[in-house]
Amino acid sequence: MADASYLDAVYETGLAALKAASSTSLARFRKPIDIDLKDDESPVTVADREAEAAARAVLDARFPEHGFFGEESGSREGAGGTWIVDPIDGTKSFLLGNPLYGCLIGYLEGERAEVGFAGMPALGEVWSAVRGRGAFLDGARITVSGCERLSEAALLTTSPDFFAGDQLAVLERVSGRARFRRYGGDCYVYLCVAAGWADVAIEASLQPYDYLPLVPIVEEAGGVITDWQGNPLTLSSDGRVVASATRALHDEVLALL
DSSP: OOOHHHHHHHHHHHHHHHHHHHHHHHTTTTSOOOOEEOTTSOEEOHHHHHHHHHHHHHHHHHOTTSEEEETTTEEEOOSSOEEEEEEEEOHHHHHTTOTTOEEEEEEEETTEEEEEEEEETTTTEEEEEETTSOEEETTEEOOOOOOOOGGGOEEEESOGGGOOTHHHHHHHHHHTTSSEEEEOOTTHHHHHHHHTSOSEEEEOSOOHHHHGGGHHHHHHTTOEEEETTSOOOOTTOOSOEEEESSHHHHHHHHHHO
16 A cells, blocks of 8 residues: 555545546536437436546646546556546436436555545535545545444435346345335445445446445445455456445345345
């Protein structure tokens, strides 16, 4: 892991990139915008591309040697670390005027996320974490709820549409045992767990830029986030992700997956 002064520079640069991307997308939020479809039929807009370009310009100016992995502009190998960026997490929410779309930026050393940021532009929120330093929402430290039983837990997921085949049955099995179940939120479901407002977040069909920036935030808040087998999340994970407030709760959920 990099020394403290280097991580300070990484943090400040990542925060500046997050603010640049967030302000760029917010300028186009709830305004007419053209929609294109990617090869997987997911939507993309000029706001996605502009926001990623704004973040990348900040990151490249300070750390041109670093690698880069963005949802819209692809990847570039580098030395000393890799930035991973999802400029608009929840493009469908963005297009529908839903304020729960986010901007995610993470800094990786190898495949481990050391620093994570989540911006909620329409809410004016900035979430951040550096390993060993805690997790924060707008500068105030956050912590998970401490819930240890699924029967007492509030469970969040973005949509059952993201669970294919047998995965939907798994979602029903797990969420049916929770105290509360709510849909919607994209990256915000994991932030709610980190802040102690919810206790479990479970999703499938994610890409690395959807989850890796969130790992330090959840873990530094005291939570647990893994794939459905309980393995640490990496660039090569299969996109099935679960986060829980406590290890006991996480183990109970994993036993049902």
